[in-house]
Amino acid sequence: MTDLRVGSMVVEDTGGGAPIVMIHGLGGTSNSFQTLITALGGYRVLRPDLPGAGRSSLRPGVPGIGGMASAVKDCLQAAGIDRAHFVGHSMGTLICQHIAAGNPEAVASLTLFGPIAEPPVAARAALKERANAARTSGMTDIAEAISRATISEKTQTGDPVVATFVRESLMRQDPVGYATHCEALSEAVAADHGAIRCSTLLVAGASDPVAPVDMARQLRDRIAGARLEIVPDTGHWIMVEAPRRSADLLREHLDGVTW
Numbered sequence: 001m002t003d004l005r006v007g008s009m010v011v012e013d014t015g016g017g018a019p020i021v022m023i024h025g026l027g028g029t030s031n032s033f034q035t036l037i038t039a040l041g042g043y044r045v046l047r048p049d050l051p052g053a054g055r056s057s058l059r060p061g062v063p064g065i066g067g068m069a070s071a072v073k074d075c076l077q078a079a080g081i082d083r084a085h086f087v088g089h090s091m092g093t094l095i096c097q098h099i100a101a102g103n104p105e106a107v108a109s110l111t112l113f114g115p116i117a118e119p120p121v122a123a124r125a126a127l128k129e130r131a132n133a134a135r136t137s138g139m140t141d142i143a144e145a146i147s148r149a150t151i152s153e154k155t156q157t158g159d160p161v162v163a164t165f166v167r168e169s170l171m172r173q174d175p176v177g178y179a180t181h182c183e184a185l186s187e188a189v190a191a192d193h194g195a196i197r198c199s200t201l202l203v204a205g206a207s208d209p210v211a212p213v214d215m216a217r218q219l220r221d222r223i224a225g226a227r228l229e230i231v232p233d234t235g236h237w238i239m240v241e242a243p244r245r246s247a248d249l250l251r252e253h254l255d256g257v258t259w
Contacts, residue, residue, distance in 0.1 A: 002014070004046075004075070004078060004079060006048075006071075006074050006075045006078045007051075007059055007071070007074060008051050008056050008057045008058065008059040009048050009049065009050070009051055009056045009059070009071055009074075009075060010048070010049050010054070010055040010056050011030075011046055011047065011048040011049075011075050011079070012030050012045075012046070012047040012048075013044070013045075013046050013079065014037070014044070014045050014047075015040065015041070015042070015043055015044045015045050016042075016043075016044050017042045017043045017044050018042075018043055018044065018084075018085065018108070018259055019043070019044045019045075019046060019079075019081045019083075019084040019085070020040065020043050020044065020045045020046070020084060020085045020086075020087060020254070021046045021047075021048075021072065021075070021076065021081075021084045021085070021086050021087070022036075022045065022046070022047045022086075022087045022088070022092075023048070023050070023072060023086065023087070023088045023089070023092030023093075023095050023096055024047075024049070024050065024053065024054075024088075024089055024090075024091075024092050025088075025089040025090025025091040025092045025093075025114065026090060026091040026178075026181050026182065026185060027053075027146060027166075027169055027170045027173060027178065027181075028053070028054075028089060028090070028092070028169055029049050029053055029054030029055070029169060029172075030047035030048065030049050030054060031054075031169065032089055032169070032237075032239060032240070033047055033087065033089070033239060035239050035240060035243035035246065035247065036087075036239055036243070036246060036247045036250055038247075039247035039248070039250065039251045040250075040251070040254075043085075043254065046075065046076075046079060046081075046084075048071070048072060048075050050068050050071065050072075050092075050181070051067075051068065051071050051177075052174060052176070052177025052178070052180050052181060053173060053174075053177055053178070053181065054172070054173075057174075057177075058174075058176065058177050058180060059071055063180075063184065064184040064187060064188070065091075065094055065095060065098060065184050065185070065187075065188045066098070067184070068095050068184065069095050069098045069099050069102075072095060072099065073099065073103070073106075076106065082105075082106065083105065083106055083107070083108055084106065084107070084108060085107075085108050085109045085110075085111070085254055085257065086099065086100065086107055086108075086109070086110050086111070087110075087111045087112075087113070087250065088110070088111075088112050088113065088115075089112075089113045089114055089237075089238075089239065090113075090114045090116060090210065090211060090236065091116070091181065091185050091188075093112035093113070093114065093115040093116055093211075094116055094117075094118070094185075094188055094191070096110055096112060097110070097112075097117075097190075097191035097193070097196065098191045100191070100195075100196045100198055100200075101191040101192040101193070101195040101196050102191075102192075102195075104195065104196070104197050104198065107198050108198060108199075108257055108259060109198050109199040109200070109201075109253065109254065109257045110196070110198055110199070110200040110201070111200075111201045111203070111249075111250050111253050111254070112200070112201070112202050112203065112219075113203045113238045113239055113246065114203075114204065114205060114208055114210065114211040114236050114237075114238055115202045115203075115204065115211055115215070115216050115219050116210075116211045116215060117190045117193075117215060117218060117219055117222070118188050118189055118190040119185060119186060119188060123186075124186045124187075125186075127182045127183070127185050127186035128182070128183065128186045130142060130179075130182050131178075131179035131180075131182035131183045131186070132179070134175040134176075134178045134179040134182065135175060135176065135179045138175050139170055139171055139173055139175055139178065140171065142170060142178075143166075143167045143168075143170035143171045144167065146166065146167075146170055147163045147164075147166040147167035147170065148163070149209065150166065150208075150209060150210055150235050150236040150237060151163055151166060151235040151236070151237060151241060152205065152206075152207040152233055152234050152235035152241060153207070154207075154233040154234075155233070155234070155235060155241045159241070162237065162240050162241055165237075165240055166237055166240070193219070193222035193223050194222075194224075196223050196224070197224065199225065199253070199256070199257050200223050200225065200226040200227070201226070201227050201229065201249065201250075201253040202216050202219055202220055202226055202227065202228045202229070203228075203229050203231060203238055203246065203249055204216035204228065204229070204230050204231070204238075205230075205231055205234035205235050205236060205238045205241065205242075206230050206231060206232045206233065206234060207233060207234060207235050208234070208235050208236045208238075209235065209236065210236040211236060213230055216228055216230075229249055231245055231246070
């Protein structure tokens, strides 16, 4: 494993073969995808911590989702990659969609876990309130609330390690970086779905309160040829709550794409 440093970003770079770029969500890091890595032999996997998340400090320059998409494209350029498979979670799925719509030649496929189109009105207001809470009070209360609210009831009772992972992921975030991401997501707009031409797999948790199944169905209908898989008894952190199913779906999709 090698760590690339691209501006303010730290990027894990592992393996060899056709490249995969994995983009985490709000409150996540490169470790959000750790459960999938052993299934990706034969691929080169790049996992950035987005600017302001995990090990990456905030990056001056273009703000918002567009700024994060630009940072990811900088990562590809620094790694010498012209074309890659893209895998996203939550907010990361929105970044993936914008890259696929704006730079279709760079995207071989999309696999989107907990996919979102754009936040509804109520969610936008809640994100702004959460940003303010992070700036004024830090991450403790936010981590506790998110780890309880976004995981399925079955996972909460049957696998408490998942809630521990989610809580730790949030607790370790820089409050200002997290607040900046909340604000970016609160102002995000949908990508031009008609411009997305690559093979697309959407993976939704049946009990996801953040990116509900209905939103995934809307995306399926907007992206030409997109396929939707619904994972039962699973909330928003699909890759951690249902790691084996997530890994199987991802590998099957990747291996079916003509490079």
